[in-house]
Amino acid sequence: MTKTTQEIQSIDNTHHLHPFTVHHELREAGPRVITRGEGVYLWDSDGNKILDGMAGLWCVQLGYGEQELVDAATDAMKTLSYYNTFFQTTTPHATRLSQLIAEKTPDGLDQIMFGCSGSESNDTAIKLIWYYWNLQGKPEKKAIISRERAYHGSTVAGASLSGLPFMQGIFDLPLPRFHHVGPTPHYYEYGNSDESEREFGLRCAKAIEDKILELGPENVAAFAGEPVMGAGGLMLPPEGYWQEVERICRKYDVLLWSDEVICGFGRTGEWFGCQTYGYTPDIMTMAKGISSGYQPLSAVAINKRMSDAIVNADSEMAHGYTYSGHPVVCAVAVRNLELITEKKLVGERGQATSEYFLKQLSLLDDHPLIGQTRGVGLLGGIELVKDKTTRERFSPDGTAGVTCRNHCFKSGIIMRAVGDTMFLCPPLVITNDEIDELFRLVRISLDLTLEELKP
Numbered sequence: 001m002t003k004t005t006q007e008i009q010s011i012d013n014t015h016h017l018h019p020f021t022v023h024h025e026l027r028e029a030g031p032r033v034i035t036r037g038e039g040v041y042l043w044d045s046d047g048n049k050i051l052d053g054m055a056g057l058w059c060v061q062l063g064y065g066e067q068e069l070v071d072a073a074t075d076a077m078k079t080l081s082y083y084n085t086f087f088q089t090t091t092p093h094a095t096r097l098s099q100l101i102a103e104k105t106p107d108g109l110d111q112i113m114f115g116c117s118g119s120e121s122n123d124t125a126i127k128l129i130w131y132y133w134n135l136q137g138k139p140e141k142k143a144i145i146s147r148e149r150a151y152h153g154s155t156v157a158g159a160s161l162s163g164l165p166f167m168q169g170i171f172d173l174p175l176p177r178f179h180h181v182g183p184t185p186h187y188y189e190y191g192n193s194d195e196s197e198r199e200f201g202l203r204c205a206k207a208i209e210d211k212i213l214e215l216g217p218e219n220v221a222a223f224a225g226e227p228v229m230g231a232g233g234l235m236l237p238p239e240g241y242w243q244e245v246e247r248i249c250r251k252y253d254v255l256l257w258s259d260e261v262i263c264g265f266g267r268t269g270e271w272f273g274c275q276t277y278g279y280t281p282d283i284m285t286m287a288k289g290i291s292s293g294y295q296p297l298s299a300v301a302i303n304k305r306m307s308d309a310i311v312n313a314d315s316e317m318a319h320g321y322t323y324s325g326h327p328v329v330c331a332v333a334v335r336n337l338e339l340i341t342e343k344k345l346v347g348e349r350g351q352a353t354s355e356y357f358l359k360q361l362s363l364l365d366d367h368p369l370i371g372q373t374r375g376v377g378l379l380g381g382i383e384l385v386k387d388k389t390t391r392e393r394f395s396p397d398g399t400a401g402v403t404c405r406n407h408c409f410k411s412g413i414i415m416r417a418v419g420d421t422m423f424l425c426p427p428l429v430i431t432n433d434e435i436d437e438l439f440r441l442v443r444i445s446l447d448l449t450l451e452e453l454k455p
Contacts, residue, residue, distance in 0.1 A: 005045040008033050019154070032409070037064025040430050042414070051413045051438055055427045058230065058262045059288035062339055063427040069294045069332050069339075076331035085114070085325040093334060094325035100337050101290075101299060104271040106280045111307035113300045114325040118261030118287035119153025121298035122224075125285050126157050127319055128302060128310070129222045129255055135309045141221045145211050145254075148182040149232035152224060152259055161224060164232060179215065181207045186235035188372050188383065188391075201238030209248045222255035222283070223248075227273025230262040234381035234423045236374055242279040255282040255306075261298070265289030265337070266346040266428050269354055269377035276376065282306060289428075292336045295329040345428040354378055356432050360439045361424070367443065369400070369450050380424035382415075382442075384449070393420050394453060407448040413441035 003011075009030035018026060033045035040063050042050045055061065062069065076093060083091055094114065102110035113128075115121040126144065133141040144161060146152065152161040159167045160174035163184075168174055183190040185204040187197045195203070212220050223245065229235040249256040258281035263273030267289060270276045274284070282305060287298035302310075310317060323329070340346055345353075354377050361373050361380045371385035384400035386392045394400045401417030408415045416423040426438060 005033050006030075008045060039063045039065065040427050040434050049412060050409070051426075051434070051441060053408075053424045053426050053438055053442075054414050054416050055425050056293045057288070058267070058425050059291075059293035061265060061267075061289040061345065061428045062292040062336060062343075063429045066292070066294075066339070068335055069292065072331045072335035073295065073328055076328040080327045083327060084322060086320060091325065091327040091330070093327045093330035097325075097330040097334050097337075100334060101286075101301060104265075104337070105284060105301050106272070106274060108303045109281070109284055109301040110304075111302050111311075113302075113320075114330070115287075115298040115300070115321055116296045116323050116326075116329075117153075117298050118259075118285065119155045119158040120321065121285040121287060121300045122153045122161065122259065122261070123155050123157045124300050124319065125224075125257060125283055126161070128300065128306065129257070129283065131317065131319075132255070132306050132309055133221050135313050135315075138218070140219055142177050143179055143215050143220045144177060144222050144224060144257075145179045145181060145208060145215075145220065146224045147184055147229070148180050149184045149186075149235070150180070150224070150226060150229060151231035152226075153261075179211060181211045183207065184229070184232070184235065185237055185241050186229070186233065187238050188374070189233075189235075191238075198239045201241035202244055204238065205241055205244035205248060208245060209252075212248070212252050212254060217252040217254065220252065220254050222257050224257040224259055226259045226261075227263045227277050228268060228376060228379060230379075231418065233418055233421050234374075234379060236376055236381075237277060242274075242277045246279045257281055257283045257285070260284050260286045261288055262425075266340055266350055267377055267379060267425070269346075269351065271346050290336070291329065291333040294336070295326075295332045296323075297326075297329045297333050340428070343429070350377075350428060353428070353430065353432070353435075357426070357430075357435050360435055364439070364442065364446070367446050367450075369404075369446050369453075375424075378426055378428060378430070382422040382424070384420040384422065386453075400449060400453060403452055404445055404449040407445040407452075408441070411441050411445045411448070413438060413445065415442065415445070 013027040035045050036043040042052050098112040101112050146161050148163040150163040152158050160178040163180040187200050191200040258274045260272050264286040268276040282303050284301045291297045358375045361375050369384050371383040371391050374381045386394045398419050401420045405417040
């Protein structure tokens, strides 16, 4: 018997703890119940159709209900529902997926280890980095530098690596060995009027160099960064920033870590964000789009420098997970990457879609609420301001974002808000007609937000 919305909400309130939630607020209102998805659309338990402008949580590259991924999972589950990759064992799907990923990553990053989430693979990366330096006879190189407003996951280590204080203080984090630098490389918010974007980017990179020198290069293991800073505010890197960061890391023998959990698998126009922005990391973490969200999966890729040390070590690499390389999950991911290639979502079709998306995004600049629009690939950011000229925000911070997000849901579109920044991240398969509908609904939501917020 199908349960009503109210029945589902009651059960959920009784038993279910949600991520990143003020629970008494959720339980007073009741959770939204999503029951079905197809293409770029979702339906809730009351029958409302919603255009998903966030691809789930940055991940549903192929949209909802892709039958070929369903078939891949079904066939794999019938053949081998589970086996692990411990005990010097592998499965065909895990092997094939590692090969496919190595073909997409920058040259040299061709050793792959699997996990189940971006947070989990970021934990793995931290351990592999520390393990590598121990093998090099440099056990003192343990400090890892990241950036203010960075997001690298919500595990103990991932939250420590992140630069978001609201995720840390309530859990007595960050742990030792994790260090954060500012300014955050976001020219719109932190750049000075007397400096160009490039000059600002070099200033942000110099902050990393200053921190390396403060800690001592002999103590610094790695610098971690998202190609585009996602959950902290969808912030695109300034011109020249990543090239200077790479130069600094090479100069001081600091490993360069690209966190591609959001940016990977076509989101920025190339297979990975580091390819879009022209730098080559030593280690990459990835998740989300790797399986289009159809199964929980993540991966770490390391370069030859790191892998040679690990593969040739006499010590056991005592690390891994029960579901590392799960055969059903890997089968889905293999077909997902094949379909992204076959549909030219990283390529001709993806480029055309991105160009159209970014053009339509820029047309929002005339709206009285918009201080800036920005984007790359199929990522879009919208800054909500009280005054377009002075960039003054509404008070308190986040007022406009929450208001806009609520109107989006009522209007039939999902956009995410962080502070007063709105995010768009639609499935890669979105069509031009659906992009038109997306921005029609966005504009309706902006108009309703302005009406509510104006004096």
